Amino acid sequence: MRIGIFLKQNLQRTMARLRRAFSMRRSLAAYRALSRKERIFFSGAIILIVIGIIGGIITLYLRMTYPAPAYGGTITEGVVGKPFAIHPFIPDSSPADGILEQLIFSSLLKPDSKGGLIADLVEEYEVLEGGKVYVISLKPDLKWHDGYPVTAEDILFTIQLIKNPEANHPLYNLFRDIDAKVLTPRSVTLTLPRAFSFLPQYLTFKIIPKHIWGTVPIQNFPFSEYSLKPIGSGPYVFKKIVSTKDGNPLEYLLGASPSYYLPGPYLQSFSIRFFSSIDEAMNALRKKEIDSVADVAANTTSHDAPGNFETITPVIPQSFGVFFNLEVAPLNDKVMRQAIRAALPVESFFATNPLDTTTRIDSPIWFIAPSPYPFNTEQSETLLASLGWKDTDNDGIKDKKLQKKDKIATPLELSLTVLDTPDMQTLGSRIQEEFKKVGIRIILKNVDINEFHSRLRSNSFQLLVVGELPTSGYYPDLYPFFHSTQKPPQGMNFSSYTDKQIDKTLVSLRGSMDPETRDLRYQEIAEAIRDDVPAIFLYRPVWTWLIQKSIKVPAVQFLNSGDERLSRVNEWYIFTKRIWK
Known part of the structure; x- marks a missing residue:
């Protein structure tokens, strides 16, 4: 009985193989019967079908998966x-x-x-x-x-x-x-x-x-x-x-x-x-x-x-500028600061300045551009004259008798403190040249980093080039830089700027979470600083x-x-x- 079953199974396998072989021979014979062009067409069709199947599998895989970072490197x-x-x-x-x-x-x-x-x-x-x-x-x-x-x-x-x-x-x-x-x-x-x-x-x-x-x-x-x-x-x-x-x-x-x-x-x-x-x-x-x-x-x-x-x-919201010490004469006079500001051709200045890796700014708030303070040497000279500064001895430098009893006029001479780096020295020299054109003599003081920080903390300067960098994200917290309680050495109000209304606005800005109110406060601060000129804002580094x-x-x-x-x-x-x- 078992022998019969064995013979039957092997006979079935043998017949199946013969049928497949006969079918393959027939297919091979049929393929050989095709013309050369028909063979090329038939082979190409088979290849395209195979490529289509593989492509479909790959497409399905890509649709069902997404790329993600892998460890290594x-x-x-x-x-x-x-x-x-x-x-x-x-x-x-x-x-x-x-x-x-x-x-x-x-x-x-x-x-x-x-x-x-x-x-x-x-x-x-x-x-x-x-x-x-x-x-x-x-x-x-x-x-x-x-x-x-x-x-x-x-x-x-x-x-x-x-x-x-x-x-x-x-x-x-x-x-x-x-x-x-x-x-x-x-x-x-x-x-x-x-x-x-x-x-x-x-x-x-x-x-x-x-x-x-x-x-x-x-x-x-x-x-x-x-x-x-x-x-x-x-x-x-x-x-x-x-x-x-x-x-x-x-x-x-x-x-x-x-x-x-x-x-x-x-x-x-x-x-x-x-x-x-x-x-x-x-x-x-x-x-x-x-x-x-x-x-x-x-x-x-x-x-x-x-x-x-x-x-x-x-974007790095660092604002470089020429800061005035508002606690020393004659820079405690807003008209004097406005006259100095009008004498600096900032736009053309940075078009030819070696510090051309910069973005021009007019405000310490990086995303606000208040009305620019125009360069106007005639206006600068007029403002200086209104304060009594004239070139009486024709030496190219404005002078003035500070008191009625003075026999000799005092020249309009200011010191400008900058870091002793090549870029800052170049910037200082250029500012010196521009101010001289309206009769302001600038004494350039190039100092190392330790003395620079010492002068900032002790307020020992008249004009100083420094960069302010808020660390509070996209919307800057300006309180440490312009509130009257933040004067050096405790704070970073380098100009010793004092304005009661701005103090209130800065406090309000710190307490406000409303976007509309916040934006309004920033605009108020930018316009007030533009008008009061505690600093001449120059550029933001790139x-x-x-x-x-x-x-x-x-x-x-x-x-x-x-x-x-x-x-x-x-x-x-x-x-x-x-x-x-």
Whole structure:
């Protein structure tokens, strides 16, 4: 019985094979019977059918999936200057300090590179009592790079350091009247004396670990090993310092944090290589030794980017201008300031000035352009004459007897303080030349950075070229720069500008969350500053960043500082993968 079944099954298989063979022979014979043209047509049709099937499968796959960043890849960025201390409470001595701090440390909120904010350590925050109380909750399971948990105690510790005058933190004036308390291990409350709409923009300060810095005196921060080998909670972890034989750092090597709490970081290592000049960094870029370099002078032809690099030029709302010291004569007279302003041909000045990597401005508010103050030497001379300044001895410089008893007239002579950098010296010399044309003698004072800051804090100048940089995002908080209580050394009202109405407007702006009211307040401030002339606003620098096109980064449109471009570095990637929808 079994033998019969076996024979039957094998017979069936044999007959099936014979039928297939006969069919194939018939098909082959039929194909051979075709003409050459018919064979070509038939073969082409079969190929097209196969391609169509494959194409359909690929199309279906692409429709059912989407590209997403994949882990892998490295980046090396070139930076001019060397780090001194990678610590948020130690002033940056070079761009390298700030860049490394952005990579290693985290903040409550962080800039989104478009002028807004996104959550960093914060899971959510709630605004209560009309904007006077903020309840901030942290994400769960946050960790420092050494494995310790990030808690509300670290947030409180950092804020208490900001409020400590010894720390000399730039946010001291803002936070000194804010009461911070721990609610739970993951939440804190901030209680303000009055509503402050800009507070979220200031919650971008870096958090430092209490378990490392809690027992270290502030004055000893620079001497700690952790200031060179920092422990943070950001996307990248310190790995190694590459140095010369004599100890000078050449490169910082960082690795992706395995405990990072946001998506990414996708690039598995990030290196920062240090250079003595932008030319040296650009040479390394062309040799493909580095993948990125920032703060490139766009007007220098030798800095032209290779074709495989993307050029990114976001808005940085820094306003450079000639600031008047309103507490010294004759600059405490508004008519004198208006006369000086009319003598400076700003439009044509920047058309031929070496500082051509700039955007012309007439206001400290980067998105508002009030009525321009026109260049008019005749008006300048008329205004000076109305104040009694005339060229009585025909030496080309205006003079005046300041008191009736004076026998000799005093020449109209003012000092202009600028940083001793080539660009600032060139700018100062050009201003000197223009003012001389209307009879104002300018004594140019080129000073180093330490003396410059000393003169700012002590108000020891008559005219001074400086840049103001609000750090509050797209909409600037102008209170620190123009409120009468913010004069140096406590604040940054460098001109010592005083106007009761503007004081009220600045306070109102801080409390307003209504867009229409906010825009109206900005316009009022811009027009008042234009009329009172506490400064002659000149330009906003154009900041340029070059990065390999193979490295994909989120859109970078607006930055308060160059290192802010790294705020979303966890989202940078080189490789992609496809994910099913």
